[in-house]
Amino acid sequence: MPSLDLRPDAILRELAEYQAKLARGLPNLLAAGADAAVAATVAAGVTPRTEVHREDKLTLYRYDPDPVRVPQPVPLLIVHALVNRPTMLDLRADRSTVRGLMATGQDVYLIDWGYPDRADRYLGLDDYLNGYLDRCVDVVRARHRCKRVNLLGICQGGTFALCYAALHPDKVQNLVTMVTPVDFHTPDNMLSHWVRQVDVDLMVDALGNVPGEMLNATFLNLKPYQLLGQKYLGLLDQLDDPAALRDFLRMERWIFDSPDQAGEAFRQFIRDFYQGNKLIRGGLEIGAPVDLKAITMPVLNVYAQQDHLVPPDAARALGGRVGTRDYTELAFPGGHIGLYVSGKAPVAPAIGKWLNARS
């Protein structure tokens, strides 16, 4: 017998309640939608910052340090993924990863990769890592007159940070990776499973740059029932709370604010990482051979236990593959994005503490 007790009067009452919720909350939704501050936050974040370097579409920012507090001597450069905007780290003042790091004394820099267009079609991974990223590292080193910087890579940015540290170990003091895929062929990696039979050369030849909307659709299809339906039904429960509503809209705006991917960089990333798994199998070349054993500086690997985009095993695969003995793993509850927007997981303090012990 199915465990179901749906009574017609209860159904009608429930429907009437939802209708009343919608009617009550609609003015809040309309007001929040017209709130220019929501758009501004997603565009730039909440923490004041200064542009220190610009190159093509890339901008390097330094978050304005506390004038009273003396920051740590080794600056921290954050490298985010190309597929989303880095403002996720600084969407809300009380849940900002950037502010959390600054509170532990870090002098924080961030690379904003910008929005590639057709002129960037032929940017490859070598251009991104040994070009843009390397020059940003040099700018930060010159500003602080230091030989090395601390590097924090997030998601695909973590994969980039690993490759960069392997290619330029002389410029990296400490390396932190967050929700970073290392082994792209773990059995539970849905994205990797889907692209195995995709002809990425044909795709890039057809599209040029790969549209952000297309990647978005792929990510949403990892959990379509939740992300395309249930999430919006849950919005009804938040309509009464203007603050919760603004948070929802900020997240919503960020999720769909996806840059296009430069064609050549996308081709190489899919072919060499998602299809070839070369970071694990070997044979990866980005300007020069990339060998994880060349990573000899301390490494902190942070991952989320319920991450459906980068399964824990995909991140944990880094252990035992780097050339340093000072390797630490930190697991936190939550999903891929929840790790750095949830107020529950004390990620930034943990990273700050680890860095301070080694700077």
Place this chain on the structure above:
Amino acid sequence: MPVRPWWRWEQGVGDSKDWLEHWIKAQQDYWSAWTGPAGAAPGAAADAGRALFDRLMAASRDYFALGQHGLGGNPADLEAWLAGLGQLWSDPARMQSWFQPWMQPFLAMPPLGPGRETQARLQELARCQMEYLAALQAYQAAFAELAGATTRALGQALMERSGKPVASLRGLYDLWVATAETAYGEWAMTPAYQALHGRLVNALMALKRLQGELADQTLAALSLPTRSDLDSLARRQQELSRENRALRARLDALEQAAQATPAPKPPAKPPRRRAAAKKPD
């Protein structure tokens, strides 16, 4: 001279039913000229062509018959007519399954003449479109099966549930999402789905690439910049940019090396000879 009514095809055409019969006969005579003994296309193409023609005529007959009823003013009939029209023309997979056997021989025909390149591209475009529709049909069919699986999963979850029964629509919906997500997650990790997904994406990309090439052809004929022109420029610009940066880095390194190298000491001057003292006379 009396003006001949231009809306009558021939003398004797009266009401709409006569018009319909005359029109169908005219179409039959026309196609018979193509598919009859005098103008038969060879082999299977002729049979497939006749089969296609018969299907089209049957569908068109129904279409016009419904149209007659609708034009007679019965709203229910008119609605049925519109729905039938929608069904007839909105199912690309069904239309493809009708046309494909008939088109295959024409797609296999080698291109000839000055327009052979365009003909070859159009044939390739038709093949890509058919492959894309076939891949889409397979993908949608698989999702239809999944829908059944998620429904069964929900039923099973309700049967196996212990504790409080589901007492709200929201509770039922949340349970459906959870069970459907699990069923979907399992199915999306199968080799079959990987193949379906790969086939669909590759078919779409092949179609888009060819459409891009055809668009470029049209733009070039209009003396407008094409996508391949812009891509060539972007590629060259990127290569020049790399070269420029490499040269600048080399120059910086040379300047730094020059600054680091100590300046060479000037050569030592020979000792000055004193002029000889003048002897007095």
